[in-house]
Amino acid sequence: MENKTIKIALDGPSGSGKSTLAKNLAKHYGFVYIDTGALYRTIGLFVSRKGIASDDAENIIALLPQIHIEMRLEDGGNAVYLDGVRIGEEIRTPLCSKYASDVSKIPAVRAFLLETQRSIARTNNVIMDGRDIGTVILPDAQVKIFVTASPEARAKRRFAELQQRGVETTYEDVLSEMQWRDANDSGREVAPLVPASDAIMFDNSGLDIVQTTQEAVKLINKVIGRC
Numbered sequence: 390m391e392n393k394t395i396k397i398a399l400d401g402p403s404g405s406g407k408s409t410l411a412k413n414l415a416k417h418y419g420f421v422y423i424d425t426g427a428l429y430r431t432i433g434l435f436v437s438r439k440g441i442a443s444d445d446a447e448n449i450i451a452l453l454p455q456i457h458i459e460m461r462l463e464d465g466g467n468a469v470y471l472d473g474v475r476i477g478e479e480i481r482t483p484l485c486s487k488y489a490s491d492v493s494k495i496p497a498v499r500a501f502l503l504e505t506q507r508s509i510a511r512t513n514n515v516i517m518d519g520r521d522i523g524t525v526i527l528p529d530a531q532v533k534i535f536v537t538a539s540p541e542a543r544a545k546r547r548f549a550e551l552q553q554r555g556v557e558t559t560y561e562d563v564l565s566e567m568q569w570r571d572a573n574d575s576g577r578e579v580a581p582l583v584p585a586s587d588a589i590m591f592d593n594s595g596l597d598i599v600q601t602t603q604e605a606v607k608l609i610n611k612v613i614g615r616c
């Protein structure tokens with residue numbers, strides 16, 4: 390029988406507010422929230438712990454068979470497990486951001502994570518946030534939203550988020566790291582950060598998270614006809 394799960398793809402650059410928006414939308418619709426960036430970050434963490442450089446594709450590919458990564462559904466969202474251990478804030482550091490962005494350029498890494506992402510959407514209604522959800526992971530998603538905001542607006546949000554988490558950094562460092570990551574994620578050959586041809590473009594530069602969520606709900610309701 391054909392599977393009738395509802396899939397909402399939320400793509401966009403870092404700091405666009407995707408993850409908070411995705412969490413809010415998951416709560417609003419009672420869907421499962423899937424943070425796909427956490428998977429790339431976890432691979433980055435594993436690679437960095439092995440002392441391998443983030444651009445050493447050959448050795449990273451050789452490591453893949455040793456990586457036991459799992460996504461489990463907990464509290465309406467996804468939890469990532471590495472070798473049976475739940476991953477937490479350790480993947481949210483600037484170093485892990487860089488490693489995640491670099492390892493995500495390797496086609497074998499993307500292929501390695503593909504089924505983990507797709508399988509969850511086969512059996513659950515999902516809001517999935519990432520970079521290639523609408524283009525590669527869930528091309529058949531009923532709703533695709535590409536969230537953008539100016540680099541300055543995104544850096545400001547990301548800086549506030551990192552401060553709240555107790556990560557020591559400056560706004561200038563966050564902005565330059567973000568600009569580097571934008572170029573790295575958009576310029577790669579495989580599954581670059583580009584909107585799907587059928588994605589709704591949503592610029593939330595001037596909106597706070599409540600307004601962003603309200604606007605997104607309107608956009609989604611228009612497509613899936615739910616209120």
Ligand code: DC
Nearest residue numbers: 403425426429489490493519520521
């Ligand atoms: O969403 P995030 O910032 O946690 O993602 C970290 C990195 O992982 C991001 O710079 C690019 C990569 N990524 C990806 O290539 N594809 C995804 N679907 C999600 C993240």
